[in-house]
Amino acid sequence: MNKGIKINILDLIANMALFIYVFMINWFKRRKQEAKSYRTNEEWVESLSNPPDEDAVDDLRRYLIRGLKPALYKYVDRELDQFVEDVAQDALLKILDKIDTFRGESKFVSWAMKIAVREGLSELRRKKWQDISIGDLAGSDPEEEGSEINSEVFAIDDPGPDDTTHEKMMLKKVMGIIEEELSEKQKKAIMLLMVQGMPVTVVAEQMGVTRNALYKLVHDARLNLKKKMGAQGIDPEKMLKQL
């Protein structure tokens, strides 16, 4: 009888030990999972800062892939999954590289997502325009010699017999202002962006400047033209109505 009780007590102790062991294991697992839910910006930044936690990187990659699919599907003809995975990988490297510039003005995931979206769309723009270089566009008119973009680009449609009308005179004046006031670089940028309809990303890369610098270049050109047109009494509103 005593022996039986003794065995039962030993069983009980063994069971209790097992229970405590399982409980502890689960508690640690749960704690680990909770720690990896990255609910706050601080948690994301901490786990992705040097050295980045592998699980956090995997989590972020999954987020990026999930967001990129609906963001890019209409631009990608085939193999969306593969493309999105490649973009997510490239974006991850950029995100980790510039994580110290995250200022917490939005959720971390939104911040990371915008980097990935820009990465993906830039790649698609490059692919779309990869076979067309600025030189090709400039030299696309067989009548034009060489690949330099010149003021001929800003000639107007049909400067024919009725070019003495008021609006034609105005247009000629505007073309004259463009010719005189803008640098060759500004003319080239405006031609590619506004006439050829090329994306800013592609033009900037082909001209060897940043996208921001290109925008500023064209902004300065527009501002200059606006001032000069005003000084010569040309009202853009009137011109638009007449065209």
Added chain:
Amino acid sequence: MKLSTDTLKNMIRAIKMTRPDEIGCDDCFDQLSEFAELKLAGKSPEKAMPLVQDHLNRCGDCREEFEALLEALKELKVGI
């Protein structure tokens, strides 16, 4: 190469709309995720951040990226 009337109109419109305080692509990008979150939360980011909205109206690349970002954040249910 000659300019079509439509291109000319676009150019003149762009000149007419030019303002000295426009922000560039970098400043727009810096504020884009916050702008997108406000938009998805049904707030009016164009009122709080008018220069970002102004840049998006002018810059096709940034506008495309903003629209794609909205789709991504909707999927991730961020800002809602």
